[in-house]
Amino acid sequence: MLRIITQQADVRAELQRICDRTHDEQVLHKQATVREVLQAVKRQGDQAVLHYTAEFDKQSLNAEELRVTGSELDAAYQQVSKELLGAIRLACRQIEAFHRQRVPKSWVHFGDDDVVLGKRYNPVDRAGLYVPGGRAAYPSTVLMNAIPAVVAGVPRIVMVTPPRSGKSIEPAVLVAAQEAGVQEIYRVGGAQAIGALAYGTQTIPKVDVITGPGNIYVTLAKQLVYGTVGIDSLAGPSEVLIIADETANPVHVAADLLAQAEHDPMAAAILLTTDPALAKNVQVAVERQLIDHPRRLDTEKAIAHYGLIVIVESLQAAAELSNEFAPEHLELEIEDPWALLPQIRHAGAIFLGYSTPEAVGDYLAGPNHTLPTSGAARYASALSVETFLKHSSIIQYSQTALEKVAGAIDILATSEGLPSHADSVRRRVQKED
Ligand SMILES: NC(=O)c1ccc[n+]([C@@H]2O[C@H](COP(=O)([O-])OP(=O)(O)OC[C@H]3O[C@@H](n4cnc5c(N)ncnc54)[C@H](O)[C@@H]3O)[C@@H](O)[C@H]2O)c1
Ligand SMILES: N[C@H](CO)Cc1c[nH]c[nH+]1
Ligand SMILES: [Zn+2]
Numbered sequence: 046m047l048r049i050i051t052q053q054a055d056v057r058a059e060l061q062r063i064c065d066r067t068h069d070e071q072v073l074h075k076q077a078t079v080r081e082v083l084q085a086v087k088r089q090g091d092q093a094v095l096h097y098t099a100e101f102d103k104q105s106l107n108a109e110e111l112r113v114t115g116s117e118l119d120a121a122y123q124q125v126s127k128e129l130l131g132a133i134r135l136a137c138r139q140i141e142a143f144h145r146q147r148v149p150k151s152w153v154h155f156g157d158d159d160v161v162l163g164k165r166y167n168p169v170d171r172a173g174l175y176v177p178g179g180r181a182a183y184p185s186t187v188l189m190n191a192i193p194a195v196v197a198g199v200p201r202i203v204m205v206t207p208p209r210s211g212k213s214i215e216p217a218v219l220v221a222a223q224e225a226g227v228q229e230i231y232r233v234g235g236a237q238a239i240g241a242l243a244y245g246t247q248t249i250p251k252v253d254v255i256t257g258p259g260n261i262y263v264t265l266a267k268q269l270v271y272g273t274v275g276i277d278s279l280a281g282p283s284e285v286l287i288i289a290d291e292t293a294n295p296v297h298v299a300a301d302l303l304a305q306a307e308h309d310p311m312a313a314a315i316l317l318t319t320d321p322a323l324a325k326n327v328q329v330a331v332e333r334q335l336i337d338h339p340r341r342l343d344t345e346k347a348i349a350h351y352g353l354i355v356i357v358e359s360l361q362a363a364a365e366l367s368n369e370f371a372p373e374h375l376e377l378e379i380e381d382p383w384a385l386l387p388q389i390r391h392a393g394a395i396f397l398g399y400s401t402p403e404a405v406g407d408y409l410a411g412p413n414h415t416l417p418t419s420g421a422a423r424y425a426s427a428l429s430v431e432t433f434l435k436h437s438s439i440i441q442y443s444q445t446a447l448e449k450v451a452g453a454i455d456i457l458a459t460s461e462g463l464p465s466h467a468d469s470v471r472r473r474v475q476k477e478d
Pocket of ligand 1: 181
């Protein structure tokens with residue numbers, strides 16, 4: 046049962062507990078497992094990947110079977126319906142159009158005294174895309190990962206996803222990959238996949254950046270390999286926080302809460318409402334919608350542990366609590382969402398109004414659905430083209446320009462006790478007798 050509490054209760058502590066669910070003491074033993082997996086993959090390569098795939102995914106593969114073959118890729122098209130292919134293509138077009146909107150461009154500025162300054166953007170050489178596949182297959186996540194990488198111009202894009210029953214990968218996942226422009230796919234998931242991409246194995250190449258969402262094991266692994274490789278953000282078990290007033294439809298609000306809870310027993314679903322009657326009606330609607338839910342057990346777990354309804358005093362108070370939580374997804378199911386928007390400062394994606402369920406963004410509105418979770422939206426953003434780009438600063442000084450700043454550099458270098466820095470400038474500007 047989804048709990049209802051009032052703002053007088055210790056709301057902040059309760060929201061913090063939910064926010065911290067992926068980095069609290071309960072996950073420490075999972076972190077130990079993940080460390081062990083990463084170390085084994087680093088030392089033993091394919092052998093460890095295959096070992097943990099057998100242990101955690103219950104699939105017994107040999108090294109040759111890790112890579113998805115060309116004939117499997119071709120065959121996948123025969124296994125998806127025309128309607129599904131059409132929907133994948135529509136999503137592809139809309140996601141690509143959004144991600145092409147503001148691609149950073151290299152620039153140079155020519156200043157006084159022939160000083161040239163600028164930024165030069167280049168994609169990473171190799172990107173590794175993680176597509177989750179434990180409890181559900183995610184063709185939509187293939188598109189959300191791959192399209193920004195393709196738009197960024199990454200020359201080698203590698204995708205990993207866990208094998209499902211019979212060593213197979215969902216045909217829709219393979220079709221989505223090809224539609225987005227990815228052909229190099231390995232059937233491996235969890236921490237062992239992240240380790241393989243970070244360190245490289247005999248079969249799976251080491252990459253420069255790993256992107257994509259995943260469960261707690263994937264998220265902890267990404268956190269641990271950061272530094273050896275770049276990562277997008279910590280995009281762990283899904284979250285939604287809904288701010289609703291008395292004008293919201295309780296059945297729709299309940300459906301949106303369950304749409305996140307059904308992802309994972311560690312998913313979070315929170316409602317902040319000014320209306321006690323709505324709170325009660327949503328609680329009842331959630332129970333009803335759970336009755337025939339095909340993922341009832343896991344979804345109920347998420348609702349019981351990380352679900353909450355809070356009756357708040359005002360929409361202003363709701364916005365403040367939401368900012369502290371920094372949700373992955375925020376829905377504003379209120380009469381005037383644009384009026385509250387300026388008060389929202391931290392959220393991965395914001396959905397405005399009654400006709401914008403989060404599922405629109407999950408699948409095809411265009412913005413990326415790989416978003417920071419567990420409070421990471423305080424400092425991180427959605428996966429984007431920039432995730433696959435980095436820039437080099439460009440600096441050129443003329444002799445005249447150097448002479449003008451030589452004195453200041455001398456003072457700064459001397460104050461830092463670095464005489465060779467000062468010398469490297471002084472020698473260039475000294476007049477020869
Ligand atoms: N934040 C986002 O942007 C976003 C987007 C989409 C999905 N998600 C999240 O992605 C996740 C998908 O999770 P999933 O489980 O379906 O797929 P997953 O691919 O993330 O995880 C499956 C892998 O977990 C590993 N694993 C499972 N149990 C294990 C254990 N006991 N010990 C060690 N490893 C174990 C297995 O190796 C398996 O391959 C969900 O949490 C969902 O909410 C987040
Ligand atoms: N809600 C997920 C992000 O947390 C994305 C997704 C994919 N498919 C369905 N939903
Ligand atoms: Zn979703």
